[in-house]
Amino acid sequence: MTESPEARAKREISITVNGKPETVQVYAMERLLDVLRHELGLTGTKEGCGEGECGSCSVLIDGVLVNSCLIPVLQAQGAKIVTIEGLASNGHLQALQQCFLDCGGAQCGICTPGMILAAHHLLSNNPQPTLEEIREGLSGNLCRCTGYTQILEAVAEAARREAAT
Amino acid sequence: MKNAPIVGTSVPRMEGRDKVTGHAHYVDDMVLPGMLYGTTVRSRIARGKIERIAFGTGIDWNTFVIVGPRDIPGKNCIALIEDDQPCLADGMVNHPEEALLLLAHPDRHLVPKAVEAISVEYHPLPAIFTMEESEAQSQIIWGRDNTFKSYRIEKGDVDAVWQSADHIVEGEYTTGAQEQLYIENNGMIAAFDPHKGLTVWGSLQCPYYVHKALMKLLGLSADRVRVVQMETGGAFGGKEEYPSMIAAHAALLAMKAGKPVKIIYDRMEDMAATTKRHPSRTRHRTGVSKDGKILGGEIDFTLDGGAYKTLSPVVLSRGAIHAGGPYYWPSVQIRAKAVATNAPPHGAFRGFGAPQSLFALERHMDRIAQVVGLSPVEIRRRNLLKPGQTTTTGQTVEEQIDLGKLLDRALELSDYSAKKEQFAKANQQCARKKGMGIAAFLHGAGFTGSGERFLGSLVGVEASADGSLRILVSSTEFGQGTNTVLCQIAAEALGLRYLDMGIAQPDTDQVPNSGPTVASRTVMVVGKLVESAALGIKETLAASGMLGDSYSPEEFRSACLGYVRKHGKLRSLVQYQQPDDIVWDEEKYHGSAYAAFAWAVYIAEVSVDLTTYQVTVDDFVALQEIGRVLHPVLARGQIIGGVAQGIGFALYEKVIWEQGRMQNGQMTNYIMPTCADLPSIRVYFEELGNIHGAYGAKGIGELPMDGPAPAIVNAVEDALHVPFHAIPLLPEDIFAALSESAAPESAATSARGKE
The missing domain is CATH 1.10.150.120 ([2Fe-2S]-binding domain)
Structure with missing residues (x-):
């Protein structure tokens, strides 16, 4: 099987998501959106357009509202991220x-x-x-x-x- | 003791909690072990023969699953009305973005690279892109004459009208394609088990449409195909027919791979390849008396169907039947046809042909008003249908609807007269011109004519092993509130609490075919059946002696539990029976087209900035009679959402075509309204009830799509005194028209007084 060039470029990234520290092996230029959904299973963050127009993939990075489809995951290294899964606590809705x-x-x-x-x-x-x-x-x-x-x-x-x- | 009513109250949305916490499960949120990622290789040309497909270097093709038309075990078609649309083009392509080949691979990053490495050589053939080219038959691209379907609706003797009319008013009106633009792109997952058969999970409106298409394509029996609807992130008709295509592709890949395959479209693929609202052209020729009464008219209604038939005949039918609007036509001839062009097939979109023909009519009514010398209000008032009169198809208005009163109330709510006067004065000094526009219209609920009889929808309610109740329907939730309202209806019928009811996930292995979730039919038609099915449970329990005349929810549950323990199961199934008074002649297109119509008057207040030529809707009044409001919050949400799409249809959303391909398939350049673009949309209801609907409800899903475009464009004319006959109406169109306005009579429209 072919090893894609990206596979060789995978690296370790540490982020804190909804208060929980996470370390993931990802491609540097992979979209934060995909890392949240595919690597961390946080599928509450949605893709609508993939180009920063619709806001469906909005998350907070260190308190700043961003479109996670426009953020290479490398840029989130060390950041504190909040997704929709991080809002309700112990089953209580905000x-x-x-x-x-x-x-x-x-x-x-x-x-x-x-x-x-x-x-x-x-x-x-x-x-x-x-x-x-x-x-x-x-x-x-x-x-x-x-x-x-x-x-x-x-x-x-x-x-x-x-x-x- | 009588429980508090549930119908008519705003109970919490059944699946709402999952939606606000991010736990609602859409198809792209689902992962199966060993799943591959599938994609579609598409045609880059509009029409031609496929000469050669080359697989380029740099890709290890042995690691890919590749499916072509030869891999189809059954018939290479997407079964719908006619089997003319191939699942994969075989030798010949008829539109850009037509599916040619399918690929799947375990590494999703490699899939787009593989698509890029495939090159297709074509022998191009001449293609046609407009209705006019199709009608001229310079190329025959479909059937004998490029015509998918034509209808003629006739009432009275139109030919006699031209002699007696004081005025004959003509006009031509056009509407453009519109993308449904659900925020969740299309997607499907398929898995094949040689013992159990095929299962697909997807974003879709009509599980049994997909089921039927897969059986034919794959040569599988009904019990070997299972279709499951996942949470669906908007549809608006855009997930009525095309999901069958995506399910077919995923299924072919999964069967060849022996592994589950997921296909998720990205936005550009979804916009360029899947269906949109049919572009339309309507020509009116109307005979009117000097006091403004319509004597009769000819209406030519034409739709661009794209390259294959798909649903065009039914969209055309609804458009044609609505072409006369809420007015009395002593005589009329409506000639409707859907023609073929080399564009991806156009399809279902909220309103289904009616927004197109009603845009034309409601613009034309303003035109007639000008010619006769009456106000837009007065021309409508003098022609509105009254109880006892007949529609264009000869259907008698049975209900006691007073459309004049509905019009008056809308005028009052919008402060129409005072504002119109005030704007007329202010406009003389101001570079921001303001105007008011009206649209009066109707929308028929349910399938047209004998459609509901042919569907014969089946609905069930069953008690589970723990005694709880759940509704069994294939009717799907995609935002409108299907789950919530059907549970309200069942709970109300049984005198139980809303939360005592559940509803099964639409899964063809679990639920009967309650028909497609389209045509504003769910609450009215399926809701009525849910009510009957729920009552059937109660009757069974009562007949068995397990339930008394009065009971608490707990007693009802324990009666269910007892019955299930004793008899194994408790299920009540009900099938639709068309009422005897609904009679439809399919040959003559005459009779009761719909069991019920919802009626509406919408009024738009707009301003046009003469520096930017941008139109802003400043206020919008949406008043409608919908039988009965079952859930005030959801009903209001349906109307506001529909009006917002109507505003987009009128002022923002333009598909740029080149050689049959959408050029602006991105949210960046196909512009839908944001919350900063929309006015407060004020919603008001009248409730007259409806004997055919659950608790008096009529359908409302599509209604709000019909009125905004004509109301807005009428308001723009009121502001600028320049007529516009085409939507979308963009700033550049207004600029162009004002630049030319030295010639006040547009070439597209003429009127003459009788000599």
């Missing part, structure tokens, strides 16, 4: 996740993980955003099902519930 359920923010669900991470990132930096700020914060994430209204409402509701607690 308020934001609950609001997506209550408000109809998830339909087919494929954009939902990325959308929730983008919203989570927005609310972490701006706990009480205006509607325009929510629109701006989520404008890098495409959804074909909802027409966005109920997603925007879910984020606004999460901010409201957070303020009420």
Whole structure:
């Protein structure tokens, strides 16, 4: 069997994903998205376009919201990564996740993980955003099902519930 | 004690928790041991003979599984309406991106390199790319005359109209292809076990369509083919017919390899190779009285079907039947045809032909208003269907719908009159021109005519070994809320709690054929059957003496448990029976086309920036009568999502074609609306009930796709006083039209008063 040139280029990368240190053997230029999905089995992060347009593969790297399809894994060496699997703890949904359920923010669900991470990132930096700020914060994430209204409402509701607690 | 109602409340989405936590399982999330990665080698030309296929150097081809048309054990076709579409082109290609060969390898990184190393030599043949070229028959590329299907709907004597009409108004309107753009690309996994047969798992709408296609292709009996739907990340019609092709490819590879094979399309492949909304051209010629009454008309409705028949006849049928809209036509002749071009076949997309013909009609109504000298409101009001009148197919409007009132309410909700007046004044001073546009329309739910009778859908409800209940249907969830609403219906029917109900994963080994998940039929038709099947369980338990007249959920469960222990199983199966009053003449295209219509009036408020020529939708009112709202959050979500796709259809989404191939198959250059592009979409419902639907529901999935495009383009005309006859309407089109607007009469449209 042919050994591909990439196979010879595999190297060890250490990253922390959802609080757990991981060491993986990967190609340096492999997309972070593929490493999360294939090597670590974290399939909650989705691929929609593979070119950074749709935001379905959004994750946080050291608190920064990125499209994981555009990140060579080498660039994530040593970084702390948060994926959708890292949000709910011990089976308890975050308020934001609950609001997506209550408000109809998830339909087919494929954009939902990325959308929730983008919203989570927005609310972490701006706990009480205006509607325009929510629109701006989520404008890098495409959804074909909802027409966005109920997603925007879910984020606004999460901010409201957070303020009420 | 009567339980609190479940139908009409917004219970949590059945699979919602998995979706918000990232645990929902889509096909690309599934890995089988020893699985190979498959891919498709495709045609680069539109039409020609395949002369030679060369496997280049630098690839160890012995490590690849390679499948060609000779490896097909059964018939080389994707069975649908007609078996004209090959699974793999055999000697001849008829469109770009047609599948030629299949490859699979354990290392997914090597697969694209192998595709690049394959070169195909063709003997090109002349190809045709427009409806006009197809009609001119300069090349015959399909059948005898390039025509997949034609229909004629006739009512009254149209020829008599031209003499008596005060005005004859003509117009031609066109719509472009539109990509469904579900965010989850298409994908399938196939595995073959010589003893048990074939299993495919995939992203799909219609498990039994795939099942049928695989049986024919592979020469396998029904019990040796199993199709399982995975969580599906959007579909909109785009996963109605093409998944059969991908399943076929994965199956052929898996059978040859003796290992499971996964095929996942990337975005560009998905956009370029799979189906899109049919481009259309509609020509209207309408006779109108001086007081604005439609006397009769001719409507020529033509669809570009692409290279193979696929679903074009049915898309054409729905488009033709909706071409007269919600108006009374004393006489009409609708001539519809779908023609062949050398593009990948166009297919199902939410609305299924109706958005095309309704765009034309609702633009044409504004045109008629201008010619007659009435307002867009008044021309519609004078022609709206009334109970007791008949549609273009002669179907009597039985329900007590007052479309005039629906129109009035939409006008009030949008503050139409005041805004129209205000904009007319403000536009004189402002470089940002504003306008208001209306669309009135209808959408038939369920299969057309006798379609539901032929489908004969089967639905089951069964008690599991632990006494819990689950619904057995092949109807699929892909975002619309199938799982949730069907469970609501069953729980309501039995007086149980929503969470007492479960629904089986669509798996042809487990569930009966409840028909395809298309045509806005799931809640209305399948929902009604779920209700009956659920009641069947209760009747069986009561007849056996295990259940009294009143019971708690716990008592119901223990009765189920008792019955299953005693008799082995408890299952209630129900089959669709078409009501006697639904009579359809397939030959004459006359009669009850649909068991129910949903009705709507949409109003768009737009502004056009005369610096950028960009149109912005500032407000959107979507008012519809849908029988009964079973789940307010889901129903509203369906409408908003449909309107958003309609706004894309009107203003953003343009497929750039070159030699039959989509040139902009990326999200970077095929633009769908983001949340920053859309207005607040305000949704309102009227509920008149529907005797044919579960708890009075009608279908709503497709309805919201029909109205936005004409409402928006009507509003743009209101703002600019320049008519537009084609969508998508992009800034460059507006720029071009305004540059030419010295000639106010467009060549495409003419009107004459009677001499």
